[in-house]
Amino acid sequence: MALPDQTGGRVPLLHPASPFSRWLQGPEFDCFLPALGQLPQRLAYALAHGRGRINARHDRDWVSLAHAQPHVAEQTRRALAELVPADQVEGALRERYRTLAREEFETRLLARRGLAAFDVQSDAALDALAQRPAGCGLLLLTAHFDNYLLGVAALAARGERVHLAVSDVVSDPRLHPAIRRHFELKYAGAQQLLNGGRIWRIEQHTRHCYRALKAGEVVVMLTDAPALSPEAGVWLPWLGRRRAVAQGALRMAAGTGCALGGVICRHLGGRRHALELSPLHPPAADEAALEADHAVVFAFLEQHIRQALGHWWGMHLLPHYPLAPAEAAAAMPAGTVVEHR
Numbered sequence: 461m462a463l464p465d466q467t468g469g470r471v472p473l474l475h476p477a478s479p480f481s482r483w484l485q486g487p488e489f490d491c492f493l494p495a496l497g498q499l500p501q502r503l504a505y506a507l508a509h510g511r512g513r514i515n516a517r518h519d520r521d522w523v524s525l526a527h528a529q530p531h532v533a534e535q536t537r538r539a540l541a542e543l544v545p546a547d548q549v550e551g552a553l554r555e556r557y558r559t560l561a562r563e564e565f566e567t568r569l570l571a572r573r574g575l576a577a578f579d580v581q582s583d584a585a586l587d588a589l590a591q592r593p594a595g596c597g598l599l600l601l602t603a604h605f606d607n608y609l610l611g612v613a614a615l616a617a618r619g620e621r622v623h624l625a626v627s628d629v630v631s632d633p634r635l636h637p638a639i640r641r642h643f644e645l646k647y648a649g650a651q652q653l654l655n656g657g658r659i660w661r662i663e664q665h666t667r668h669c670y671r672a673l674k675a676g677e678v679v680v681m682l683t684d685a686p687a688l689s690p691e692a693g694v695w696l697p698w699l700g701r702r703r704a705v706a707q708g709a710l711r712m713a714a715g716t717g718c719a720l721g722g723v724i725c726r727h728l729g730g731r732r733h734a735l736e737l738s739p740l741h742p743p744a745a746d747e748a749a750l751e752a753d754h755a756v757v758f759a760f761l762e763q764h765i766r767q768a769l770g771h772w773w774g775m776h777l778l779p780h781y782p783l784a785p786a787e788a789a790a791a792m793p794a795g796t797v798v799e800h801r
Contacts, residue, residue: 474518477528481520482636489564489638497569497577501731504565512561516554523776526634532776539778542700543769555770562727563607563773564642570610571649580614582735585723589620589678592740597673597718600737601709601757602725603684604774605765607733609646611725612680613653614735621657623672624650625681628661662708673716680723683709684761684774686781693782696755699762703781710754717743720750722757724764727771736764 474481492511496504515521519533536556540549569577592598600615602608609624616622630643647659657677660668669679685706687693693704713720722738738760744750765772 472518474514474520476519476521476524476530481518482525482528485522485525485636486638489636489642493565493568493642494572496565497572505562505730508562508565509558512558513554515561516557521557521560521776522635522639525636526632526639535776535779539775540769542778543766543775552770556773556775559606559727559771560773563609566607567609567646567650568642570613570653571646574653575610575613575617577731578610579732580610580617580725580735581728581733582614582617585735585737586615586618588737588740589615590618592719593742595676596743597676597716598678598721598740599673599709599713599716599718600678600680600721600723601683601761602680602723603761603765603772604682605684605724605761606727606768606771607725608680608682609650610733611723611735613650614725614733615678615680615723616654616657619655620678621655621672622678622680623654623657623669624659625662625665625669625679626659627682627685628663631661666708666712669712670716673712673718679712679718681709681712683758684772684777686777690782694751694754695784696751696758698758698781699765699778702784702786704783705758705781710750713744713754714747714750719743720753720757722760724761726764726768 471477474484476482488511496507499507516533519530521532524530524532533553536553537549540552544552566578589598602611612622612624626647631640651657651659657672658668662669662681669681672679683706687704687706690704692707694707694710695702695704698705712718719740719742721740724736726734726736728734738757741753741756744753769775
């Protein structure tokens with residue numbers, strides 16, 4: 461079934477431009493996702509993955525639905541074209557949507573039932589976390605990979621106060637109200653598991669993150685975002701090219717003199733996950749040492765992303781990273797004319 465689009469053509473019922481597809485986010489996030497948590501585990505995960513397969517076919521990502529066009533699928537295919545052979549692109553694309561559908565179900569389940577709903581292998585990571593110097597703040601970098609929010613909650617399982625810095629993009633008024641409610645509910649539920657830690661919208665609460673680090677606490681930051689411009693980024697090797705990443709984490713580490721590390725929560729199947737911590741870097745002696753440590757942490761994140769590429773549901777951001785001039789030239793199709801201004 462299809463509906464007329466704004467140009468007089470027809471779009472499939474579940475296409476991001478379809479009013480029905482956008483309306484469907486209400487029942488989907490307000491009713492279907494919470495209902496999954498009431499079902500037997502195997503059935504709930506099967507239905508979540510089934511929803512992911514449907515979303516992959518129609519690009520029913522909440523970002524695409526807000527844009528009313530298949531934005532995420534197009535950008536994800538561009539990213540995958542850099543990272544895998546052509547015959548693996550569509551499989552990895554489908555896996556990306558299945559991962560996000562599972563994450564959306566699991567984070568609502570986490571908010572309602574806590575860590576008891578999951579089996580997280582975390583002893584080695586928590587032992588390493590406990591060995592950092594007393595009173596030393598720790599900034600942990602992570603990515604939009606598998607269920608990072610479950611990983612943040614698991615970090616606090618032994619009584620550590622943990623904070624999470626997230627983007628305020630989920631408050632964008634173009635998003636369906638059910639999407640905004642979804643993020644409010646999942647963040648509010650997860651925050652109850654952080655031993656007094658908070659989930660901060662980084663755009664408004666940077667100073668709170670600085671204060672927590674200076675107080676010797678743990679702050680986790682999502683750092684797989686591109687720099688807004690080449691001048692405003694940190695250049696480092698990232699997924700096969702030299703790219704400019706957002707510099708917020710580096711500035712925060714420099715401004716607080718904290719230790720630095722990386723954290724990943726990997727899905728092992730069903731309700732089983734594994735929490736992994738990178739080697740922790742003590743406060744750097746100078747700017748060059750800090751930049752080197754920062755690059756090593758990004759290499760840790762890249763290693764995990766490459767091992768399960770379809771689980772990196774933030775990959776649609778990759779085409780937006782500024783490339784170093786030599787890398788940008790290498791990425792251009794043969795015959796491209798470059799204008800110098």
